[in-house]
Structure formats: structure tokens, C-alpha cells
Amino acid sequence: MIEIKNLWAKIEDKGILKGINLTINKGEVHAIMGPNGSGKSTLAQILAGRETYEVTEGSVTFKGKDLLDMDPEIRAREGIFMAFQYPVEIPGVSCTYFLKSALNGIRDHKGQPPLDAMEFLAMIREKMDLLGIDQNLINRAVNEGFSGGEKKRNEIFQMQVLNPDLAILDETDSGLDIDALKVVASGVTQFKNSEKSVIVVTHYQRLLDYITPDFIHVLYNGRIVKSGGKELAHELEDQGYDRIKNEADSALPVEESIA
Amino acid sequence: MKSDHEFLSHIQNEYDKLYKSNSAPEWLTKVRARGIASLHQSGLPTNLDEEWRFFNFPSIYGNEFSIPDGTLGVTVTKAEIEKYTLKNTDAYLLVFLNGRFRKDLSDVETDEKNFKFCTLSSLSTAGRLPFDNLLVKHIGLENNPFTELNSALLTDGAYLAIPDDMRLAKPVHILHLTTGSEKLAVSPRNIIAIGENCHATILESYVGDCADYFSNSVTEIVVGESSIANHYKLQKESDSAVHVGTVYAYQHKGSQFTSCTIAVGSKVNRNNVHVFLSDENIECTLNGLYLGNGKQLIDNRTRIDHAKPNCRSWEVFKGILDDNSSGVFNGKIYVHQDAQKTDAKQTNRVLLLSDDAKINTKPELEIFADDVKCTHGATVGQLDGEAMFYLRSRGIDYKSAYAILTKAFAADVIDTISIKSLKEEVYALLG
Numbered sequence: 001m002i003e004i005k006n007l008w009a010k011i012e013d014k015g016i017l018k019g020i021n022l023t024i025n026k027g028e029v030h031a032i033m034g035p036n037g038s039g040k041s042t043l044a045q046i047l048a049g050r051e052t053y054e055v056t057e058g059s060v061t062f063k064g065k066d067l068l069d070m071d072p073e074i075r076a077r078e079g080i081f082m083a084f085q086y087p088v089e090i091p092g093v094s095c096t097y098f099l100k101s102a103l104n105g106i107r108d109h110k111g112q113p114p115l116d117a118m119e120f121l122a123m124i125r126e127k128m129d130l131l132g133i134d135q136n137l138i139n140r141a142v143n144e145g146f147s148g149g150e151k152k153r154n155e156i157f158q159m160q161v162l163n164p165d166l167a168i169l170d171e172t173d174s175g176l177d178i179d180a181l182k183v184v185a186s187g188v189t190q191f192k193n194s195e196k197s198v199i200v201v202t203h204y205q206r207l208l209d210y211i212t213p214d215f216i217h218v219l220y221n222g223r224i225v226k227s228g229g230k231e232l233a234h235e236l237e238d239q240g241y242d243r244i245k246n247e248a249d250s251a252l253p254v255e256e257s258i259a
Numbered sequence: 260m261k262s263d264h265e266f267l268s269h270i271q272n273e274y275d276k277l278y279k280s281n282s283a284p285e286w287l288t289k290v291r292a293r294g295i296a297s298l299h300q301s302g303l304p305t306n307l308d309e310e311w312r313f314f315n316f317p318s319i320y321g322n323e324f325s326i327p328d329g330t331l332g333v334t335v336t337k338a339e340i341e342k343y344t345l346k347n348t349d350a351y352l353l354v355f356l357n358g359r360f361r362k363d364l365s366d367v368e369t370d371e372k373n374f375k376f377c378t379l380s381s382l383s384t385a386g387r388l389p390f391d392n393l394l395v396k397h398i399g400l401e402n403n404p405f406t407e408l409n410s411a412l413l414t415d416g417a418y419l420a421i422p423d424d425m426r427l428a429k430p431v432h433i434l435h436l437t438t439g440s441e442k443l444a445v446s447p448r449n450i451i452a453i454g455e456n457c458h459a460t461i462l463e464s465y466v467g468d469c470a471d472y473f474s475n476s477v478t479e480i481v482v483g484e485s486s487i488a489n490h491y492k493l494q495k496e497s498d499s500a501v502h503v504g505t506v507y508a509y510q511h512k513g514s515q516f517t518s519c520t521i522a523v524g525s526k527v528n529r530n531n532v533h534v535f536l537s538d539e540n541i542e543c544t545l546n547g548l549y550l551g552n553g554k555q556l557i558d559n560r561t562r563i564d565h566a567k568p569n570c571r572s573w574e575v576f577k578g579i580l581d582d583n584s585s586g587v588f589n590g591k592i593y594v595h596q597d598a599q600k601t602d603a604k605q606t607n608r609v610l611l612l613s614d615d616a617k618i619n620t621k622p623e624l625e626i627f628a629d630d631v632k633c634t635h636g637a638t639v640g641q642l643d644g645e646a647m648f649y650l651r652s653r654g655i656d657y658k659s660a661y662a663i664l665t666k667a668f669a670a671d672v673i674d675t676i677s678i679k680s681l682k683e684e685v686y687a688l689l690g
Contacts, residue, residue, distance in 0.1 A: 048652050076654035088649040092667025101663065102653035109654070141667075142649075162653065 001026050001166055001197040002047075002067070007058035009046055016042045016053065018222035024166070027194040031208055031233065032201045034219035035241040040201045041085060043219070044170040047199075048082035049075050063165065076102070077109035079165035083155035083172045090142040095154070098142050099124065099161055106162060127160045131187050149180035156187035167191065168199045173207035185210030205237040220248050263303040266320040271295065273326045273444075274411060287379070287413065294410025303404050313587045313619055315556050318501045318527040324444035324473045326412055327357040333439045340364050343434055343466045343495075348680040350432040350462070351376065357437055358445040359415045376431075379448060380415040403531055405503045409446045409477040416448035419461070423454035423483070430460040430489075430678050437467035437474055437500070449478040455511075457486040460677060464493040466524070467500050474525075476504045482514040484538075489677050490518040493685075496525040498553070505531040512538035519676055521685055522549040522557050532561045536570045536598075546672045547576035550688060551584030551616065558587040563605075565598040565631075572602075577672050578609040579665055579689070580616035591623040594631050601631040609639045610668050662690030 002024045009017040016039045024030050034040050046053050047060065049072030060067040067075060090098070104114040115123065128138065131153060143151050152172055159167050172184055188211050192198050200211055208216075208230065216233055218226040220241070225248040226232065236244070261269075274295055278288070303320070304311040335356055344352060353376060354364035360378040367376045417433045435447045453459050465474055474496055482488045496502045502525040510516050522528050534543050549557040557580075563572045578586045588607040609618045622635035642664055650660035666673075666689045676682040 050648060071657070072648060072651040073654050073656045073660075076652055082652060084649065084652075088643075088645045090643075090646050090649065090664070090667060092670040093663055098650070098653070098655075098663070101655050101659060102650075105654040105656060105659070158653065 031213035081164035082168040085171040087151040095138040205233040297407040412446040426458040447476040455483040460489040467497040485513040517544040520547040541570040543572040552581040555584040574605040581612040596627040605635040
């Protein structure tokens, strides 16, 4: 599905990613964990096409195509979706209109005819029921005045409607109470199948109780310092990130390993 | 480049040539004479006048515009008018070509009793001038020399008298088209007198397809007691035109007036809007939307007078400026000593889409009553990069995302337009 090779990125003069290597196959769920400031969110944002970051080295191949070469909308149309950590409020634009524009943009890219208003409504109604999304919510402006939980739920709802091949959840669990967390997790569980891949970026192990990952990677100081199966989450839960930090810090200093 | 004085003597020459020996109705001769006399007295404005600081005067004074004598033999067919009329909307249509009424292009058959249109040129000399007590006189608080210029060169315009208790089933569309190969100065004048307990919707639109011309319009609206009036002005002059447009509205007791001035066309545009709330319990919504690109200048000056207690006014002007365009917003709210419990809110928000676009915004509150609520606010910003990324990350292309966000910015102004097809037309201007 996606192959990230030796990815280096910076913002202004600050290096953030320092040689990420990661391969995700179809049907796999990968969790990316790590302490604050390790570069987890940066990685998610770069995959979605955020231009604030400058990729200085490396490559990302998505379904055989050069991802880094694509504009954000092309990435979305090719099948990448990122659930935002902080979904943006867009006053004056209704959720329905927004989602219909997005969906028809993707359909057009795939050579499919646009859905008319009736077809679109029928289609989203089904997804709304699954996530328990209120009709009023989608008539409101995108994320405007939404509670934290509503915003996150709206992200998962968008994911279900747009039906990407690779979903990236950027700290979708942050700020959620346990009930909202369960709704989000069940949305992801409904979504994933043998053709879809998911990247779950999270600080906490909590979400992984509901979305079982096939692999867990620990990101620290811009590199993946440890990878393992789902049991790694419990290890981190018990011991925190300190042990991994110490191990990594005592290994070759990252900057010098390159020079 | 000519000075304001030289321009005025040019106007005097044109005036002498056309109107001195002309057998116009007595009232018209009087209005013109009064206009030119006032002009000589007050002079034309320059950038030294505070209210005209940012205006581009060479675009007017630097040209020898000629005053159209008749419609200049220009032929325009009804089919050609269609691109300027409201789509799928039944309306009373009055078409003025180069400042003169054209019945053949209009659609003024009225099925409503007692409601008649009239054009200024067709008013007879007999009797009292039906609008003598309307014409600016009441609200001549703001000395605007371009109104005098309009009077001096007046040829024709719409005169609409809506009798008491009439609800118009259709909007009235007054269309002023300037066309032909000459450098013209046209002076459209519209007078709209709405009686008591009426309901009326009026659209005036200004369009053109000839090269340089100068359109200097004046519209006067009187809204009678307890009447509801919607007024829209759509300025879509040709790209090289200069448009100075002035709207005066005089509201009587308990009336509601909603106005939206939409400015899109012309290279240089000045919009003056002056509403006078003359009595109690009046509501006034005064909106504007100005869209600039290229090197356009759109200069807005508004004034709302609260003369009596317990009135409310809401004013929202929004500008979207791209390229090297510039905008001006100068909005005054004048609360007279008597106008206690006034509730007035003014907002000017501007979206600058390029580094070279600029806006000068200046709110002015003059308050002489001590128990009022008046607020004003101005914001200038750029398109929200976060929102752009959010839309694009969902598969919406850059151009569409841009259009979605600019439409959303202008939505609260556009959504006050009650004519559906006009609303759609204005949204379509944003991509």
C-alpha cells in the first residue's frame, strides 16, 4: 500500500523526521506511538500533503506512485485520508455541501459520474446511522461549534463516506471520553478490511484496546526506534516511554550517524 | 491631465450645447439649472476632501466625456438584453439605454391595480412635481457634488410610485445599459416612492459593453410608514468604465428597509449610500459586497442617520480584493440628539487575496444621544490556510476550495438577498 523510505523532513530549520522507514501492506493496521514531539503528527501531516513541512530526503510510494509529488487533493483522490487531530472549523460551509464536493472530486478522479443530491443523501444517511450522527450536525457548518467529540466523530464519518484505501488517524483519541472513543473505534473497525490499511497515530495505548493493530512502531526523535506486535503497547503502558528513550539515547546519536 | 475646474467647464459646454435651447419640460430645466448652479458653487471634489481621499479623479476629470443626445442610434435587441435580466424570475423590467427609457426592451405591463411606472422624461409640466419633495432635499445632509452633476445632466430615469397598501407580487428590475462606441457620460436617475403598508422589492443594475464611459447614477427611495422595502444594486459595468453611484433612502415610521450594494464591474467605482431613519421604530439593514481584481478601485462611503428614538440599523460590508485592486470603506453612523435607544451595528470585513491588494477602512460614529448602543468593527484577513488544506485533503481541488471559502466569507451578505436568481448570480461571481 505505502512504502516510506529514509524520509527526512524539517520545518524552518528544525529537523523533525530523521530517516523514517516504514512499509504498510494492504489489510494491515499500524500504530505509531511515541512521546510528545517525536514527529508522529508530522509524519501523518506529510503523508496528507501539508506544505508547512519540507521533505529534504527520502521517498514515499503509495500504490506504486510517488506520493510526495502529488497535491493534497490528488492524494485524497488516490485514496489517502487523514483524520485531523484538530479538525478545522469552516463557517459558512455546510457539512453536506463540503462532503458532496469532496466525494464528487474523488469520483471524478476515478472516472465515476457525480452523485446527485438524492443519491448522496441516501448514501450518507446509511453512514450516519452507523456512527449515530445526528441529521442536524450535517446541516451545520463544517465543525463550527462542534464539541471535541463531535469533531472527531465527524472525521470518522467523512472517512467512511470518502472510503479511502489508507486512513491515517492523527491522535483521533485525544480529548475523547470513553464513549466517544468507542464510537470512533467501531467506525474504524467497520471501515477496515483486507483491502484497506490504517495508520493510527497515538500517544496512548487506550485507543489500541479497541482498534487492534497488527504492528506498533515507536517513534522517537524523528526515527522509528522500536517496532513490534500489539503486545508492545502494553509494554509501553507499563513502562512508559522512558526506557525506550534511554535505550535510543544511549545508542548512536542520530545526528552523527548521518554525518 | 485636466483639473476639476477644466472638467467642470467641459460639463458646462456640454450642458449649453444640449440643454440651453432644448424644450425640456419646465421641471427638468429647473432641476438641471439647479444642479449646474450648485456645482459651480460647491465645486467638484478632489483628493483634498476627506471623504474623497482615496478616489481616482483622473479617471473622470481626465476625459472629455460626451453627453448622449438620444440613444445615439444604437440598436439593441430584446435578446441581447436577456443576458442582463434575472434568470427564471418574473419581474417588472424597465430598460434604459444610454440613459433613456426603451419601452420596446422593457416589460412593464402591470396587472396590479393602481400601480404604474413612469419615466422621468414622460412627466408633464403640469401640476406639482410629484417628486419635488423627495429629491435629496430632505436628506441633503451630505453634500455630494456628483448628485448635483447627475441633476445637471439629467435626461431620464425610472419613476416608481407605489400606492399605499400594495404588495408587489414581482420584483421591479431597473436596468441601465450603456453601449456604443463613444466616450459617454450617462446620468441615470431613479426615483422610487413607496407608500404606506407596502411591500416592494427593487433591483437596479448597471451594465455596459462599450469602452470608456462614465456612469453617474442617483437613486432616491422613500419608504412609507410601516412598509417593507428590499433594494438591491448590482454594479456590473464594463471593465474600463467609471461608476459613481449614489443611493439615498428616506425611511418613515415603522418601516423596514434592506439594501445590498453589490459592486463587481468598472475600473473605478464609488458607492455612496445614505439612509435617513426619520422616525421611530425603523429597521434598516444596509449591506454591501465588493469584489475587486486587476487594478480596480472600489470606494464605499455609507452614512446612516438615526434621527428619532428606538430604531435599529445593521450594516455589513464585505470586500474580496485580489491582484492590485484596492478598496475603501468609510461608514458613518450619525445618531442625532433625539435618537435615544438607538441600536446600531456596523461591520466591515475584507478578504485580501493577494499581497498587492489593499483596503482603507474607517468607521465613524457620531453620537449625540446618551442612551444608545452602537458598535463597529473592521477586520482584514487572508484566506485561511488551515481551512484550504482541510478542504484539499478531502479531495477538493484548489480552485474549488478557494471558491468555497470566498463564498462562505460573503455568505451572510449574499443570503440577505430575497430574489433567488439574483442570489445565485452573485454566488456565481465568486467561482
